[in-house]
Amino acid sequence: MGSNRARIAIDAMGGDHAPAEIVAGALRAQAELGVDILLVGDPQQIEASMHRHSSSLQLEIVPAEGTIEMHEEPLTGLRRKPKASINVAMDLVKRKQADAVVSAGHSGAAMAAALLRLGRLRGIDRPAIGAVLPTLIAGKPVLILDVGANVDCRPKFLEQFAMMGTIYSKYVLGNADPKVGLLNIGEEPSKGNDLAIRTHELLHNHPVIPFIGNAEGRDVLSGNFDVIVCDGFSGNVLLKFAEAVGEVALQILREELPQGLHGVIGTSLLKPNLRRIKQRMDHAEHGGGLLLGVAGICIISHGSSQAPSIFNATRLAKEAIDNHVIDRIQSQYQQTEATAADGD
Structure with missing residues (x-):
């Protein structure tokens, strides 16, 4: 990806206070955490939110069309809206253009999108939100x-x-x-x-x-x-x-x-x-939960998240990246399988 800095895709349209609070948290995260942020969503709304802040930072914007509403059934919504912000964000991780996804939107849709686009880790039957x-x-x-x-x-x-x-x-x-x-x-x-x-x-x-x-x-x-x-x-x-x-x-x-x-x-x-x-x-100090068991880092934040929660969710994503959580889970599972086989 051309940089040693973690690149984190944030669903700018997900949550009760999107995109204003999402953008505010993202700006702080890029300034303080040493990460590169990709804001995924409606460019006009994101840019309008960015203009309200005095920050000189310019975050990368990845266009998307629409979001999965809370009343929508996750799979139906994801299929009906292939260019929704959570779908586009997950695709960035799948194509290795981002290292993690943060979303405060529809948690069921975030989990379903992660499963559909990133898949489960080998040997894991169901992912879990921690x-x-x-x-x-x-x-x-x-x-x-x-x-x-x-x-x-x-x-x-x-x-x-x-x-x-x-x-x-x-x-x-x-x-x-x-x-x-x-x-x-x-x-x-x-x-x-x-x-x-x-x-x-x-x-x-x-x-x-x-x-x-x-x-x-x-x-x-x-x-x-x-x-x-x-x-x-x-x-x-x-x-x-x-x-x-x-x-x-x-x-x-x-x-x-x-x-x-x-x-x-x-x-x-x-x-x-x-x-x-x-x-x-x-x-809000904890930012949200890590979806463990999928083949990529995905942080699911509270729907009511404001800027501090988004900042902390991004910090959580960075810690998971820096500590190679996905690789460690996969390696540990392989070791466990080998130990079980030796026991037999």
Whole structure:
């Protein structure tokens, strides 16, 4: 691609605040992260958004026609709109003109486009969306997957999620010895539904996955686990509940701070602490989730993403590129297959 800098395609038309907030986040990302941004979408709307900023940066614009609306069925929309921004962005990765895709648009369409255009990694049955949440231990987040890609799962899928999550936690989140848990209603191996019981057995006997047991709901944010696997239905409910709790907690802090002159003085003194609290609790600080299991790097951001989320999603994409996440997952899976064959 003629440059050592990562090239990241951003779906400029996806999300509730597109393209204005997407462009703002992209400008900041190119200025601060040392990456080259390709904004995919309607050139006129993108240029109009760029003109509102005083930045001297000129981002590359890749024309596209339309977007997949939230009410549209993903596959139908993708086929009916072959030049939609998410399709064009995925094609850039497929043709190796970009190293990653970031989209805050229709998450189902983003996943379907990734599968159709990039394909799955060899040996991976289903991709999973991984989301990073804060824990009670500062600087020690937990990776939850799947948080929405697969509503119905088989034990084998969750086993693959655990393997991919282990690699991501180790090489991107920096956990030298990640601990993997299975979301369940009790600690005992016999607890839970048929999926949980069968998955527990698979993970317990796996030669590579560092599985330490079941994780109950109260354990998710404890910091005792680095990776927690679950089906996409449970994971999505868990993710959105956690986001809501964070927003409620921040709102309570604002309401309970003292009012008047004493409040102004007190709040000014607490500003650094409040900023750190917001950074730990606000989902915007994490940018979105990495779609693990497809043959390319794809970050799926929140539909309500504004500029900070897009910046952080781009940072997440760069970290995945720099740490060769795709190659590591594929290599680890091949090693696991070889270990299993030797065991037989």
